[in-house]
Amino acid sequence: xxxxxxxxxxxxxxxxxxxxxxxxxxxxxxxxxxxxxxxxxxxxxxxxxxxxxxxxxxxxxxxxxxxxxxxxxxxxxxxxxxxxxxxxxxxxxxxxxxxxxxxxxxxxxxxxxxxxxxxxxxxxxxxxxxxxxxxxxxxxxxxxxxxxxxxxxxxxxxxxxxxxxxxxxxxxxxxxxxxxxxx
Amino acid sequence: xxxxxxxxxxxxxxxxxxxxxxxxxxxxxxxxxxxxxxxxxxxxxxxxxxxxxxxxxxxxxxxxxxxxxxxxxxxxxxxxxxxxxxxxxxxxxxxxxxxxxxxxxxxxxxxxxxxxxxxxxxxxxxxxxxxxxxxxxxxxxxxx
Numbered sequence: 542x543x544x545x546x547x548x549x550x551x552x553x554x555x556x557x558x559x560x561x562x563x564x565x566x567x568x569x570x571x572x573x574x575x576x577x578x579x580x581x582x583x584x585x586x587x588x589x590x591x592x593x594x595x596x597x598x599x600x601x602x603x604x605x606x607x608x609x610x611x612x613x614x615x616x617x618x619x620x621x622x623x624x625x626x627x628x629x630x631x632x633x634x635x636x637x638x639x640x641x642x643x644x645x646x647x648x649x650x651x652x653x654x655x656x657x658x659x660x661x662x663x664x665x666x667x668x669x670x671x672x673x674x675x676x677x678x679x680x681x682x683x684x685x686x687x688x689x690x691x692x693x694x695x696x697x698x699x700x701x702x703x704x705x706x707x708x709x710x711x712x713x714x715x716x717x718x719x720x721x722x723x724x
Numbered sequence: 725x726x727x728x729x730x731x732x733x734x735x736x737x738x739x740x741x742x743x744x745x746x747x748x749x750x751x752x753x754x755x756x757x758x759x760x761x762x763x764x765x766x767x768x769x770x771x772x773x774x775x776x777x778x779x780x781x782x783x784x785x786x787x788x789x790x791x792x793x794x795x796x797x798x799x800x801x802x803x804x805x806x807x808x809x810x811x812x813x814x815x816x817x818x819x820x821x822x823x824x825x826x827x828x829x830x831x832x833x834x835x836x837x838x839x840x841x842x843x844x845x846x847x848x849x850x851x852x853x854x855x856x857x858x859x860x861x862x863x864x865x866x867x868x
Contacts, residue, residue: 561755568750572743577732586739590746597750601757657725666731685728 553610568597571614574686575621581682582625582675592628596621615693618683622697629675656713662720669719673712680705681712 551570555563575596580589599620607616658666670678676698683694695705726734779786 559754559757561751564754565747565751568747572747573733573736573740576739576743577736580736581732590739590742593743594746594750597747598753601750601754656728658728658731659725663726663731666728667735682732686732 551610551613553607553613557604557607564601567600567613567617571617575617578618578682578686579621579625581670582679583628584671588628592621592624595624612693614687615689615697618687618689619697622679622699656716656720658720665719666716669716673715676700676704677708677712680708681716684709 549570552560552563552566556567572593575593576589579592580586583589583592596617600617607613670681673681679698680694680700683689683697689697691702691705691709694700694709695702698705700708
């Protein structure tokens with residue numbers, strides 16, 4: 542069962558006051574999800590660890606810019622996403638951030654959908670995930686890893702809501718095709 | 725059967741000790757920073773907020789009092805001796821003019837005294853008051 546960040550009792554207020562214990566709780570909660578998200582985008586262990594560290598440091602420095610305590614998770618992922626974009630820019634791979642989809646698809650349905658994958662499909666699932674264009678992969682990872690609502694995914698990635706809907710729609714459709722093909 | 729989240733997390737469980745190291749590094753810097761900041765800023769947020777609560781409702785009264793004191797201060801300021809001297813200099817007439825005015829004044833006084841002497845010679849003397857006797861007063865009354 543996925544845990545939605547907003548329903549958790551996180552010590553964000555104490556972290557704002559500079560409590561190291563509160564930051565420890567927050568970092569423990571988000572270190573693995575952040576790492577998974579970053580690694581599946583950049584595919585380098587050391588770079589991913591560096592991005593996670595920089596994200597934590599920036600979070601401590603700029604906690605006053607967080608408007609709603611309930612959105613701490615998406616705010617943190619937003620910092621990590623920006624670090625990934627900076628990494629791609631440094632490597633001259635900005636074209637990877639563009640995709641051809643814009644606007645929401647007409648048959649988009651928002652809501653929880655349980656996508657279950659069998660053990661023998663896991664490798665195929667990962668292969669397909671890595672074949673997706675970066676913007677679609679990014680949206681799908683945010684949906685899978687933290688189950689962020691579409692508005693927050695749009696805020697994290699800096700994309701329009703309609704664009705996020707279309708990216709998620711096409712990425713999910715591709716995954717479903719894979720699962721149905723292997724049934 | 726697993727959901728995508730479980731698959732993704734399982735693939736990266738092995739990196740958790742390194743992530744713990746990253747977390748400890750950042751926490752050490754947080755602890756150092758908070759330790760550095762605490763003596764620099766001794767006033768706690770509680771004290772700050774209570775001071776704010778005390779003075780915020782009185783801000784207009786305090787501003788009014790300050791203004792009143794400022795006006796009192798301005799009014800009570802005396803001009804300095806040098807200013808007084810310069811003011812006297814500005815108002816004083818030049819000596820030649822002053823002398824002419826004095827002479828004119830003296831001439832007018834002399835003229836006035838002279839004319840009074842002339843008029844007293846020309847005018848008839850007022851009759852001297854001589855009291856009448858009681859009997860004379862009574863006879864005039866009975867006749868009327």
